[in-house]
Amino acid sequence: MKKLNWGLIGGGAGSQIGPAHRLGAQADGNFAFVAGALDHRPDAGRSFAAKLGVAEDRAYGTWQEMLDGERNRADRVDLVTVATPNSTHFGITKAFLEAGFHVLCEKPMTMTVEEGEEIVRVAARSGRICAVNYCYSAYPMVREMRAMVRRGDLGAIRLVVTNFSHGHHADAGEADNPRVRWRYDPRLAGVSGQMADCGIHALHLASFITGDEVEKLSADFASCIADRELEDEAMVCYRTEGGIVGRLWTSAVAVGRQHGLDIQVFGENGGFRWVSEQPNQVMWTPTGGRTQIMEKGEAGLSGEAAELSRVAIAHPEGFPLAVANIYVDLAATIRGRIRESLPTASDGLRSMAAVHAAVDSAERDGAWVDARPPMFR
Amino acid sequence: MKKLNWGLIGGGAGSQIGPAHRLGAQADGNFAFVAGALDHRPDAGRSFAAKLGVAEDRAYGTWQEMLDGERNRADRVDLVTVATPNSTHFGITKAFLEAGFHVLCEKPMTMTVEEGEEIVRVAARSGRICAVNYCYSAYPMVREMRAMVRRGDLGAIRLVVTNFSHGHHADAGEADNPRVRWRYDPRLAGVSGQMADCGIHALHLASFITGDEVEKLSADFASCIADRELEDEAMVCYRTEGGIVGRLWTSAVAVGRQHGLDIQVFGENGGFRWVSEQPNQVMWTPTGGRTQIMEKGEAGLSGEAAELSRVAIAHPEGFPLAVANIYVDLAATIRGRIRESLPTASDGLRSMAAVHAAVDSAERDGAWVDARPPMFR
């Protein structure tokens, strides 16, 4: 099977997410990395792309150059990944969709709800895939949880409790560290800090697994390091359209939690728990029964969970391969086998709507507000 | 050292908490079990007391009989434990305090805030100890966490996150099980279900460890099993008098959590986590450092943590001995060596005030309300 052509925007030298995308795209042999505009400094971007094996004429200085260069090639890229600073996601994604490219956009997809609705419309018009990198949803055992909910193993879902907390921004002495500071600067980060950075992953995961969307919410934000303009800690209570009770805690000052993304879903007939630091297991408890340890790779898993598990039971797979699973889904979908689990622009839009609703609620002492984007009400 | 005399009210045959009190009082040889009114059915109570070795003349049919019988004895009981149905705690506790007995009351100490204030006043007037059985605070490693906060190991506390969730009321088919049903019946349980049953333990623990009290809160209650009149699930956001951000989640429908009481405290200089199902360890992370596993019995623990640890490091001690630690504190205090860690009527009152505040907030869509008892404002 011929490899698909892939291009990357952003993800230059020193980027954290760049390597995960390069590995994700290439790991399973689905994509060839043939084009890139990797840095906001044109020369740095060109030379880094060349170092990574991209041909000279496709090592672009800017995304606009790349758009121009690729759009008319016969062997143009099949998929563009947008891994640039958040505020540029909207413009780049929109431009490439309109030019007929499939796009994988990093989260957050946009800075505003209006932009999010625009991307949804553009994607629909273009007939192209606009995926958003909610990569935690691509862990095999997360797919399995979704399949279990759909199959009715838990019965009606009552409650979903999810956390995404870490302590990497807890050191007040590091307040001037640029990698930390921009997160709490509204000019760079937008209306929200921790909620927009981490909370939306947890919220997407809850929707993904339960198959139900946030309808309304009440939020309490805190800046635990006092001079931060944006929240570094948030609690969000919500209800889904289907009536599920939701709780979401997110914090960047939780010293001792490293990558504390976890989710618990409780239904009539059972409940389960998944923890992102040990992503290959699910703790599943049928109501009235014992807790069982489900393992990636065990016999009897559902289709996607089985397919996205590359190695045998108890051989762990981790974060980079969850990103790779997004690319597996993308390759399959581009080749015509649609993967409906792939997170798309609608998910990116819903996240933005929820973040803005949470900001609004927190400013109004926790008032309950509609968390849906206007176009989905 | 002569044993102190101890009497028990409630805790009859089949009671869950009765055995823990009998073991707790006797385990360390501090108390002799000499009097009891163990059952609301006088004959059953007398014969059960006799079976447990209580002398015939002190195996009482009712608590009033016991009050009359004991008050004039030279060898009267030094301490009375009240382990009766919740709605009777107030009356019995008050009567025994007024008659000059030390009392250990099960939680919740009262049903209303007014009753709670009355107990605080009566206890103060009487000069007797009125303790409340917040036994989780008596685990050695919980005492150690409190000592660490006091010593400043964590610096200023920013955030406390606590959960007390289980799944033992999740089976809708068991709704008529009398052991479950009364919890959600306002005539028996009062204004609150899960919050009053479990949430207050978590809230006390947070106050106990941080040394700071809840000032105001916003609550979201849910009845996940729809026909329950009282909540079986609650999220409470709060702030303490000292400005700490607090989050408390409690649920009775969290299938797969058995006894999910845990607490995380995050400060400037570090954070720790304790889980009640593994009570002999604390996970402690200094800001910027590695997580360390602290063990009950390790060298260098603070006074109370060392004193309440009976056996060597990594020999686990559990729930019944946490209850026993409350009796160790009581014996010491009665003998004149005051243990300020002992939870008292003030704690019982604050719990009631917080529960009533949470009910009020939940009824008003999460409005922030004062959570302090009027007498402490």
Next chain:
Amino acid sequence: MKKLNWGLIGGGAGSQIGPAHRLGAQADGNFAFVAGALDHRPDAGRSFAAKLGVAEDRAYGTWQEMLDGERNRADRVDLVTVATPNSTHFGITKAFLEAGFHVLCEKPMTMTVEEGEEIVRVAARSGRICAVNYCYSAYPMVREMRAMVRRGDLGAIRLVVTNFSHGHHADAGEADNPRVRWRYDPRLAGVSGQMADCGIHALHLASFITGDEVEKLSADFASCIADRELEDEAMVCYRTEGGIVGRLWTSAVAVGRQHGLDIQVFGENGGFRWVSEQPNQVMWTPTGGRTQIMEKGEAGLSGEAAELSRVAIAHPEGFPLAVANIYVDLAATIRGRIRESLPTASDGLRSMAAVHAAVDSAERDGAWVDARPPMFR
């Protein structure tokens, strides 16, 4: 029910195991602590006993005094616990058995196999109980594992793997610490160090759970701290009379293991694992199925496991109450309801035979030797 009378020999001030016995005997109200010879220094022993509430005339200076004092009393002790230095266990136990007392002896029951056989004979002749404090076997979930094996849940047992390793003797700089040094001094500890101290607990546990006894073994001993005359580390391979393959690892220099006693049993139809630091759970895996977490206190446990669980599911119980369970068994047996799970002199003898066999094998480069006491061959 009248309390039984209990006396303690050894376990003086500063003893580690003394408090566990006092708590164990008194926790459940079965025994009254009425007599003691607690210290090899008569005055210290008498005054410590008095401090603990023992009447003056039964606070003895020596075990011989206690034997003389108790044997002719109408209210003489029903049970004597022997918690003295190892080399004195044999003489004291024998004397009290011959005088018609029930005895609970600390492990190791004797120093030699011959002494062990003598105790077995004396106990049989006397008709008295001679129990040995293999208290790990009294954890509820250990009893449950035994019940599961008996019921055939695992099918034929193939393999048992057990460890008892810690790191508390790993610091070469503490070699002169008297609490460490005597363990490796043949004049005080006998023929074996770590194997006699810890290994025999693991070996007893394996026999207890599988219901099968060690027949022959091959051992490899090491003194990881070079100048120790006795082993601080040992590996023992064995076969049981029923053909089970056994492996036992024990070490005192395993830095980072605190109280690393655990056991895994593997049969045709499933396997389970129990870890002494989390004694309230068993991980059970039926062949071809998922691992399940069994919990102390869960519905459906076997008789003894249910009976020895004092508090509800997921309320942990720990080491002191495992010792207390031995006293529950003793009280029941003394009162005529025989508890066959109680470890007795036969178990104490088999341990000694296994230790001596291991020493012999280790000295002969791991030659396989008969591990059974002569009287049981």
Next chain:
Amino acid sequence: MKKLNWGLIGGGAGSQIGPAHRLGAQADGNFAFVAGALDHRPDAGRSFAAKLGVAEDRAYGTWQEMLDGERNRADRVDLVTVATPNSTHFGITKAFLEAGFHVLCEKPMTMTVEEGEEIVRVAARSGRICAVNYCYSAYPMVREMRAMVRRGDLGAIRLVVTNFSHGHHADAGEADNPRVRWRYDPRLAGVSGQMADCGIHALHLASFITGDEVEKLSADFASCIADRELEDEAMVCYRTEGGIVGRLWTSAVAVGRQHGLDIQVFGENGGFRWVSEQPNQVMWTPTGGRTQIMEKGEAGLSGEAAELSRVAIAHPEGFPLAVANIYVDLAATIRGRIRESLPTASDGLRSMAAVHAAVDSAERDGAWVDARPPMFR
């Protein structure tokens, strides 16, 4: 940087290890998959290679064809991976080395010690790399442990305890399953079953981390499923050339263990533990101190551990990327930056010598035998 050319022998459709090699080679963009002889059925191999994107003229029917086809190409493969049945490793590896190719051979490298010595000699003569896929040694935290030992953090090493046990061959009813059966058939598996399949990974890991090699050993083998001709369970006691005490347990009938490879190393100044199912953490305990949780990606890791960690702290990486790390090492070494951590033919040879020694010892009742290959004595 231009990609290196890579070819694969074996690893056809349905193979377990094939996908791990393809992913490992391509994940980081170091190798292009340009040639393959993937199946013992020539047509199946050719068509599978074509399906994976290999050009038609390099989709070979046999490894001999591939050798002939590649040896004279200007763009010949830089590295050949041998992932064929065990008995063919020797011949293929030798042939490709002699033809001047770098080779990565699956374990076991050979069936006999003599063959192993031959490969060592051929590799030395050829000046080519002969690596062996001991991929567990390429986990970042395993590299970190090795670095800690070298740096002296543990002081002199006293003891290494390692296990590799699973339960996937425990079902006697599956004895005829061909994926299980060949392991215990001497005609296909050689002299050893479980020891050769799993034990050697654990043994390599111990040598890798401690930097010390097995000198002599004593083994006890068992066939827990009785009609197996080769062992499915083994215990090996050993001593290293440097005097470290070693214990190795391996089993294929340990129901409930999934991929139970773990290692504990104990030295004068501390000990650590690593578990392959959670490969991103190490539990490290300095003597006399608390256990600390080390995390992949934490600040301050040694060079290789840092370099082989692709994503941030607490973003797990798993087995396929450990295999990929072997390819990272290979790419670096081929490009002239020698990675001395890469397992080579000497390691493959030592494994074979140890397996044969263990078989010999087990047959002679655990006699201690020299475990070194003759050429290294």
